[in-house]
Amino acid sequence: MALIVQKYGGTSVGSLDRIRNVASRIKKLRDAGHQVVAVVSAMSGVTNKLIAMAEELNNDPSERELDVLLATGEQQSIALVSMALHELDVDAVSVTGRQAGIVTTGSHTRGKIDQINPDLMHKYLDEGNVVICAGFQGVREDGMIHTLGRGGSDLSAIAVAAALKADTCQILTDVDGVYTCDPRVVKDARKMPEVSYDEMLEMASSGTKVMQSRSVEFAKKYGVIFEVRSSLNDNPGTIVTEEHDNMESVVIRGVSIERSQARLTITGIPDEPGMSASILSCLAEAEINIDMIISNIAHDGLARHSVTMHSNDLGKAQAALKPVIAKLGDKAGFETEAGIAKLSCVGIGMRSHSGVAAKMFEALGEAGINIGIITTSEIKIAVTIDEEQIEEAARVVHAAFDLDKAPQA
Ligand code: ADP
Ligand code: ASP
Ligand code: MG
Numbered sequence: 364m365a366l367i368v369q370k371y372g373g374t375s376v377g378s379l380d381r382i383r384n385v386a387s388r389i390k391k392l393r394d395a396g397h398q399v400v401a402v403v404s405a406m407s408g409v410t411n412k413l414i415a416m417a418e419e420l421n422n423d424p425s426e427r428e429l430d431v432l433l434a435t436g437e438q439q440s441i442a443l444v445s446m447a448l449h450e451l452d453v454d455a456v457s458v459t460g461r462q463a464g465i466v467t468t469g470s471h472t473r474g475k476i477d478q479i480n481p482d483l484m485h486k487y488l489d490e491g492n493v494v495i496c497a498g499f500q501g502v503r504e505d506g507m508i509h510t511l512g513r514g515g516s517d518l519s520a521i522a523v524a525a526a527l528k529a530d531t532c533q534i535l536t537d538v539d540g541v542y543t544c545d546p547r548v549v550k551d552a553r554k555m556p557e558v559s560y561d562e563m564l565e566m567a568s569s570g571t572k573v574m575q576s577r578s579v580e581f582a583k584k585y586g587v588i589f590e591v592r593s594s595l596n597d598n599p600g601t602i603v604t605e606e607h608d609n610m611e612s613v614v615i616r617g618v619s620i621e622r623s624q625a626r627l628t629i630t631g632i633p634d635e636p637g638m639s640a641s642i643l644s645c646l647a648e649a650e651i652n653i654d655m656i657i658s659n660i661a662h663d664g665l666a667r668h669s670v671t672m673h674s675n676d677l678g679k680a681q682a683a684l685k686p687v688i689a690k691l692g693d694k695a696g697f698e699t700e701a702g703i704a705k706l707s708c709v710g711i712g713m714r715s716h717s718g719v720a721a722k723m724f725e726a727l728g729e730a731g732i733n734i735g736i737i738t739t740s741e742i743k744i745a746v747t748i749d750e751e752q753i754e755e756a757a758r759v760v761h762a763a764f765d766l767d768k769a770p771q772a
Contacts, residue, residue: 370520373407375594386447405436426471465501479526514575540601559606570621631694649683726763
């Protein structure tokens with residue numbers, strides 16, 4: 364008998380038929396003698412619909428109330444999955460984040476899991492129940508309902524698996540696993556049998572939305588090995604785990620794309636110590652997530668700082684920076700560029716292979732695709748390009764590294 368934690372995403376519970384499918388998959392595991400905890404997302408589209416309603420009523424809805432509202436999406440689906448299991452004569456109990464003992468910290472709508480007290484889940488499991496746990500939510504120490512950021516059910520599942528010391532953790536979704544690029548964009552993308560935490564983390568944080576990046580960070584920290592697989596078939600998926608020696612033989616593991624990015628460039632900055640700090644801390648205070656950062660000195664001896672962010676944050680960033688710009692002097696100002704996207708190549712093999720950037724830029728150049736900002740890490744090269752060309756760019760780079768052919772380690 365194994366203790367299996369599964370996570371079913373929005374599309375996997377997106378209709379009553381899909382919920383019946385989830386129930387019958389869980390029943391099979393129960394019939395084979397396993398204990399099951401299923402962490403469930405809201406039915407697909409529900410979270411977006413709730414956000415749209417909130418925004419229709421109020422331009423800037425209270426984040427506390429958003430948490431109260433959004434948590435209802437998962438509450439619907441846990442009860443429905445539980446009822447579908449009862450229909451199959453499987454004992455099942457649903458638990459909300461609070462009942463599952465998920466204690467969170469941080470600002471509303473961006474909660475982090477602090478700890479999980481799984482006593483009630485253990486009790487229900489010991490009594491022979493399947494436990495259906497609401498993803499994406501927890502409760503703060505002050506008793507407030509709290510959500511974990513978009514895609515947060517992945518984090519709930521990994522954290523629940525860690526807290527229960529589960530034997531297996533599976534993320535069930537609408538694709539067969541993690542591919543070398545989004546299979547909706549690159550048709551000949553290949554499923555990877557295995558990927559390291561670091562690669563998955565870099566891919567997730569650069570737009571590969573099959574996993575929420577914070578959930579991968581959590582899995583790495585607590586050593587939770589998990590598998591991404593389909594809720595619609597029994598094909599083996601992708602195992603996300605510690606890196607091992609064979610993995611470095613693959614130079615590029617995958618290509619990620621992230622749309623709806625924007626660039627904000629602050630110009631005319633005096634070239635003095637402390638300037639970058641004042642700009643970035645003001646953006647941090649406004650809770651704007653900055654992605655790429657570059658700085659250079661223009662021919663007039665003044666500095667320019669460019670940062671990228673989600674395009675939704677551009678207005679907020681400009682407003683937050685106004686007072687700082689005023690203090691920087693007459694020559695300071697800013698430029699903005701929306702309609703850009705980010706393309707990233709990720710692979711731990713980059714540590715031991717050179718020439719990756721050259722090959723990537725050559726492929727883009729030959730396809731007539733212009734590159735904006737470039738940043739690198741030990742295992743990633745990322746560039747901004749015009750959003751209209753992002754899909755073509757992904758295909759070109761994917762082909763340049765033979766990702767459609769190369770055997771994956
Ligand atoms: P869920 O609702 O199950 O959480 P998501 O929509 O969050 O599912 O994630 C699954 C989607 O992620 C897939 O439908 C796919 O289009 C997208 N995706 C993006 N990049 C990749 C990739 N490299 N491999 C697999 N899926 C990817
Ligand atoms: N329902 C939430 C969302 O749509 C959480 C999740 O599905 O993981 O972001
Ligand atoms: Mg998801």
